[in-house]
Amino acid sequence: MRTPDAQMRAGHIPAHLIPDGTDPRTVVVVHHQAEARDWTGPILLALVAAGGSVGVVMTLCLLLQTAATTATALAAAAPAGVGLSISLKARKGK
Structure with a gap:
């Protein structure tokens, strides 16, 4: 449909786009192509996430390491009678 008559016969010319007083047989509608998508936003979002x-x-690793260090220091410094010491006993075979 390269000619105005072919577009008219196919009904592809929207009447609301044609100005008053213009012969519709001389109008050729050029369809707009979408521009290439800009990927900057989605890529930046993925990098930030x-x-x-x-x-x-x-x-979380820093907090876990700090908690483990604190627990070890308290276990080593606390007196055994208070109940704050942590002792690990290996189970021996029977």
């Missing part, structure tokens, strides 16, 4: 996940995991 990955970085945030790594930050959360690193924070």
Whole structure:
């Protein structure tokens, strides 16, 4: 449909786009092609989400290490009679 008459016969010319007083047989409708998608936003979002996940995991590891160090220090420094000491006993065979 390269000619205006072919478009008219097929009914592909929308009447609301043709200005008043224009012969519809001389109008050719050119369809707009969508522009290429910009991937900057989705890629940046994925990188920020990955970085945030790594930050959360690193924070949890730091807190776990601090808690373990504190528990070990308290277990070593606490007197045995108070009940704060932690002792690990290996089970020996019968």
